[in-house]
Amino acid sequence: MEKTESEANPEEVNLVLESKKKVKFDDILVDLGDFGKYQKKAYFLLFLPTIFSAMQKQSWVFLGAKAPHRCKLPEEFPNSTYENADINLTSMIPWNKFEGSLSSCSMYDDKGETVSCTDGWIFDKTTFGSSAVMDWELVCEKKGMRATAQAVFMAGVLIGSYFFGWLSDKLGRKVSFFISVVVQAIFGFVSGLVSDYWAFVILRCIVGATTSGVFLVAYVLAMEMVGPKYRVIAGTLCQYYYTFGYLVMAMVAYFLNDNWQLLQIVLTLPCVLFLSYWWVVPESVRWQISEGKYEDAKDQIYKVAKENGVELNTEKVDLMITTTVNEKEKELTAKKASVLDLFRHRRICFRTLNLCFNWMVNSGTYYGLALSASNLGGNPYYNYLISAAVEIPAYAFNLLVLNHPRVGRRLALSGCMLFAGLVLTVTIFIPKDQTMLLVTLSMLGKLAITSSYGTVYIFSAELYPTVVRNVGMGASSMSARVGGILCPYINMLSDFWTPLPLIIYGALAFTGGILALFLPETLGRRLPETIQDGENFGLKDDSVQEVSLNENGTPDV
Numbered sequence: 001m002e003k004t005e006s007e008a009n010p011e012e013v014n015l016v017l018e019s020k021k022k023v024k025f026d027d028i029l030v031d032l033g034d035f036g037k038y039q040k041k042a043y044f045l046l047f048l049p050t051i052f053s054a055m056q057k058q059s060w061v062f063l064g065a066k067a068p069h070r071c072k073l074p075e076e077f078p079n080s081t082y083e084n085a086d087i088n089l090t091s092m093i094p095w096n097k098f099e100g101s102l103s104s105c106s107m108y109d110d111k112g113e114t115v116s117c118t119d120g121w122i123f124d125k126t127t128f129g130s131s132a133v134m135d136w137e138l139v140c141e142k143k144g145m146r147a148t149a150q151a152v153f154m155a156g157v158l159i160g161s162y163f164f165g166w167l168s169d170k171l172g173r174k175v176s177f178f179i180s181v182v183v184q185a186i187f188g189f190v191s192g193l194v195s196d197y198w199a200f201v202i203l204r205c206i207v208g209a210t211t212s213g214v215f216l217v218a219y220v221l222a223m224e225m226v227g228p229k230y231r232v233i234a235g236t237l238c239q240y241y242y243t244f245g246y247l248v249m250a251m252v253a254y255f256l257n258d259n260w261q262l263l264q265i266v267l268t269l270p271c272v273l274f275l276s277y278w279w280v281v282p283e284s285v286r287w288q289i290s291e292g293k294y295e296d297a298k299d300q301i302y303k304v305a306k307e308n309g310v311e312l313n314t315e316k317v318d319l320m321i322t323t324t325v326n327e328k329e330k331e332l333t334a335k336k337a338s339v340l341d342l343f344r345h346r347r348i349c350f351r352t353l354n355l356c357f358n359w360m361v362n363s364g365t366y367y368g369l370a371l372s373a374s375n376l377g378g379n380p381y382y383n384y385l386i387s388a389a390v391e392i393p394a395y396a397f398n399l400l401v402l403n404h405p406r407v408g409r410r411l412a413l414s415g416c417m418l419f420a421g422l423v424l425t426v427t428i429f430i431p432k433d434q435t436m437l438l439v440t441l442s443m444l445g446k447l448a449i450t451s452s453y454g455t456v457y458i459f460s461a462e463l464y465p466t467v468v469r470n471v472g473m474g475a476s477s478m479s480a481r482v483g484g485i486l487c488p489y490i491n492m493l494s495d496f497w498t499p500l501p502l503i504i505y506g507a508l509a510f511t512g513g514i515l516a517l518f519l520p521e522t523l524g525r526r527l528p529e530t531i532q533d534g535e536n537f538g539l540k541d542d543s544v545q546e547v548s549l550n551e552n553g554t555p556d557v
Helices: 010-019 025-032 037-058 132-136 140-171 173-191 197-223 228-237 239-255 260-279 285-290 294-308 314-333 346-371 380-389 391-401 408-429 435-463 466-495 500-516 531-536
Strands: 069-071 106-108 114-116 121-123
Touching: 025 228, 025 294, 025 314, 037 173, 037 197, 037 239, 037 260, 037 294, 037 346, 069 106, 132 140, 132 197, 140 173, 140 197, 140 466, 173 197, 173 260, 197 228, 228 239, 228 391, 228 435, 239 260, 239 380, 239 391, 285 294, 285 314, 294 314, 346 380, 346 408, 346 435, 346 466, 346 500, 346 531, 380 391, 380 435, 391 435, 408 435, 408 500, 435 466, 435 500, 466 500, 466 531
Parallel strands: none
Antiparallel strands: 069 121, 106 114
């Protein structure tokens, strides 16, 4: 006799009902444990290489450190000191009344006329014993080359974000990760050996590209196995690896003060250790499914389940793979979005321009403040350590406010940018001799912009409709890289007036903060999927309704 539904085993009924609905990868992650033993180990190991990528990103602060300099006089030896007591320097070199020091780029000739330096420069090595700027004399007429070295590095970061994104789709996340680590180790090491400026710049550009590869793939591999409950927290905490890298780099730079090339090599050598990751790092489950490697994907999922001490419903795993494959097929048959789709519709166009501007300002100000720490006066090593340390409370602040119903994404982004703009523009009123006050305001600006930089990423991903989300995030990321490329040139303006770069960053941040207020809040709202959803999003009569929040502060959809 056939069982009725009421007589059937409850587990069988549940299985039948479960088979009738789609099973998402996130559903499997919940069964595995949102952040179990396996995920914690993978998270810890995968982000370790990003520590050294972070060092490469900001190492130019010390590799290309500026130092007080003056013209080398004809009768001096190359190893003469900056304050040569054997010569009456003020009779042979003009006095800069504004800076209160000897002129950096001029001297008197035999006729007593002011001329440019003809025999090189003498550098003050009290603080920095060695740097690329000193070795290649990237000062005065060649000072733009100092900014160019960092700008080309950031251009490499831009290239790498697209190249390694494409490579990881073609060859897999694991292969892409391994290639980026190997290339970073080789080119980072060689860049510490070359004696030619342009060879160094090109090698550093390639190293810059690999920093994108390392972080991009590590982020994807680590975060794809973290369940929805811990995703926001895990996505924020991984930034602390970068912060730790900055702190360690400052200490290493201090002890290798006398040899900038050795510093570059030492910052690179630990990458060799990560070659062992070929036998440690798993391939992406999502990538395996997209490439039709279903058995490999299932084996990886069951391996995670075993390590986490849980048992999975095998039919549910099969359903998840079927769902993922079906969605992939729909994506292939659907019309692919282009960058132009972001600008064809009025509201989406304005929001895209708004977000791109904010990405550019956040990136430019963030890296600009970090790289200019040695330009503010006082001890540059302490300045940089403080600049890195303020990121700790900045990310903690994000964890507290981003999911708070009274704050949310929009007010967090706007508030932090307005605060950064205020404290940085106030530096226009700071007297020249108040170095500590200037440094304090700069660090407060760095704290606020670090927080807003972390916010704009989450906010943007939620504002772009699903159909153009990848394209929109790509355009935003490119805008951020443009900010990173421009900031070294803005920092050059400190040669004319120390607070000038801070004032520019402050004005831009304040403008971005005001513009952010014109964006709609996304916290607790069902995210837009179609172009029409995106156009209506934020309007009183939009069809994208508010939803309840789960315990993690994200929408239950």
